[in-house]
Amino acid sequence: MNSFLMRSWLARALLFAFSVIIAAFFVTPLLWLITAPFNTQANLAVTIPSNPSLANFEAVYNNKFAMRALFQNNLIIGGGVMVLVAGVATMASYGLSRTHVPGRDVLVYVLILFSSVVSGTAAMVPIFLLVFRLGLIDTYAGVILVMTGGLLPSAIFIMRDFIDSIPRSYEEAALVCGASSLRVFRDVALPMVRPGVVVVAIWAFVNAWGAFLIPSVLLRSPDRMPASIASYSFYTEAGTPNLTLLSAYAFLYTIPVLVLYLIVNWRFGFRFFGGIKS
């Protein structure tokens, strides 16, 4: 074997070994989520169940509180955030792209700056009091509005990339024919940016779906808790988790995220959409 072949073979072997190590590190913490839900005797170990069964799911299904969290509260919150973020961000980025509003650059600057500054637990202190004053503590509306406010700046940047990339000639033609600006937006521009709207909507939904901090601060009654918090209902008073039920519930809770990831990956290719530019 000559040295060139030798080196290329070595490079392949190295890449393979590297991939195995990285893949192992990233997959092993998740194995429990795949094995435990189907094991009626699940503990914290990863063991392939000898009699795989759906009994854990049946028991979870009978927990009305947890089911309502997943199939009602999560859908209301996720759906509300999705509609608001996609709608408001599409309008805003369309306005930014197609008009010269005075102070536009300042607005964009403020958006980037404050979306990074006012975030996380630090922002929750004033936001809790604001929501309290608005009388929206323990309401879906409070959670949806606060989440929308937090996600909106990034959504506008994602959306702006899509809108800047569509040609303007159709809109200009429609204007010449006498269409109103609302009609141009709705009937000409919107159909062309539909992929962008879908991406932003899915992104907002997945973010709202997994959120823990905001609902845990703003909600009080068990009836309205989303799945991230309802998961803790599978803990006893003493703080020990019922692992069979917890794992099955976590599994159900994760499926929508995986499905949406697959859809985005298949339709658009999972990549950065806007926002992050060097």
Added chain:
Amino acid sequence: MERKHAIFPARVGIIFLTPALLFVVVFLLYPFVRVFLLSFTNQTLLGTTAPNPEFVGLDNYQRLFDPDRWMRLGEFGSALKITAQFVVGSALIGQAGMGMLIAWAFYRKRGVLREVVFTLVILAWIIPETVVAFTWVAFLDWEFGTLNSVLDTIGVGRPDWLFDRPLQSIILFNSWRGTAFSMLLFSGALETIPPSYVETAEVVGATAWQKFRDIFFPLLRGHILTDLILITLWTFNVFTPFLLTGGGPAKRTEVVSIYTYRTAFMGRHEFGKGSSIAVVMMLINLALALIYLASIRRRRAT
């Protein structure tokens, strides 16, 4: 950015922007101003100071920075120190390091290996945070956890991760959780490098390290800076470790975000003091965000 002509008059633009502006003013600008005002009061959720908070001047800040106690576990200085270790370990070393390694290893490569590795890294990033916290509690368990089974097999022993090495645990966890961002950013950035540069280097027999040092690193310096600032900012604010350790044991993983949460939303619900912590956090965020914006602007200008 090139300036294109407007299609609609500014008045139409304002109508399109109004809903977004309302959200930005109410949920970003107002809280930012309000938190400063709150930090000078003794506002609480319950008790007499709930309806009628009093102005207390710099009291809250003096309590935070009290030199006699601020470095004790469970106090502000200690939380800042733990946060610094957490950011350096999990973001700057863990996420950026692994992200760069993976992106570089698969530079100009396609195929099954790349798909598998990228998908797994992305999954760790997108699965809901409570779910990954549960799977990590299982993964790190002293008796049954997969990590200790592996370590035991290769004869390294069985550390009680969440009890004896809690900070290392959340650093490992957050490296795993967030590597996807750096990996995607760097692999996108690598694609912008003209192949001819690399081919020329290969013809003259450059080693992998020389290629990295002389081609990739100088060309990617901007992307690396962007990545490091953003992941520092996010890791500084991240709350997910709370779901793994609750800040314990004995406050040894109490990063600033958890410290804020415990002060304002647990126990006595001290919003005044919580606000003063939030002010310090937001000022740090502001500094990082300004560095980020300045670095983008400088690169756009050149």
